[in-house]
Amino acid sequence: MTTKKKKWISIAVTFIFAVITLTALFPIISLVVASLRPASGLMREGLSLLFDPAELTFSNYLSIFSESGQQYWRWYLNSLLISGMLIVLSLFFSSMVGYALAMYQFKGRNVLFVLVLFILMIPFEILMLPLYQLMIDLNLINSYFAVMLPLIVAPIAVFFFRQYCLGLPKELMESARIDGCTEYGIFFRIMAPLMGPSFAAMAILQGLTSWNNFLWPLLVLRSSDMFTLPIGLSTLMTPYGNNYELLFSGSVLTIIPIIILFLFFQKFFISGLTVGGVKG
Known part of the structure; x- marks a missing residue:
């Protein structure tokens, strides 16, 4: 097997594992994003990575300490x-x-x-x-x-x-x-x-x-x-x-x-x- 072919195989394997990793992390990422959004947006749009960055706030975390x-x-x-x-x-x-x-x-x-x-x-x-x-x-x-x-x-x-x-x-x-x-x-x-x-x-x-x-x-x-x-x-x-x-x-x-x-x-x-x- 040539060096160039090994390189492309390594790139393909890395890409596959990156996709698997992102898929596994998607629920956690969605949860973190949801924790920074107001409840009204969650009720209207549900869990989604498509949101307005301007609506992100840490007020949800402040409520925990209240x-x-x-x-x-x-x-x-x-x-x-x-x-x-x-x-x-x-x-x-x-x-x-x-x-x-x-x-x-x-x-x-x-x-x-x-x-x-x-x-x-x-x-x-x-x-x-x-x-x-x-x-x-x-x-x-x-x-x-x-x-x-x-x-x-x-x-x-x-x-x-x-x-x-x-x-x-x-x-x-x-x-x-x-x-x-x-x-x-x-x-x-x-x-x-x-x-x-x-x-x-x-x-x-x-x-x-x-x-x-x-x-x-x-x-x-x-x-x-x-x-x-x-x-x-x-x-x-x-x-x-x-x-x-x-x-x-x-x-x-x-x-x-x-x-x-x-x-x-x-x-x-x-x-x-x-x-x-x-x-x-």
């Missing part, structure tokens, strides 16, 4: 607390379960792993009714724990950590035992640092899942002060569009924590997914 936006920040805080606690608890417990399934030989290990895969294949919507009844029995309705409890030990996280741990050298465990290290010491002091990329990948995926979770919190949360952002923003949608200013500007601000989370862990994200995905 008295009418106080409830929004309460929802924001609820989502931050729930997502933050869920990430920490999910990484802690799911990593320990996946590590045990990968590194220890015990009776029923394969059965437990098959159960994890079985639960992974069941849609969450099927499990919601028994989980909802469980939350009622535990008297956890309208609490943070009701939102977090079914997601703390996520099957996808257990499966991922198990696959990742299969690639860790078991010789390190034997050496640590000879030196007198306990099993918990082996995990926290030796194995957990080696699992850094997997923790980063699961932190992003679990954080994204929790942040965007809508249906389950909608079932278990009752008071508006306990609402998360997806539920709270949905209450702003009215037939008259009188809350569109807060809805679109608030939706743009909800993207910020996910971007920060990804930027913080992006160094290990790809390596964590690829290494965890090829171990058998």
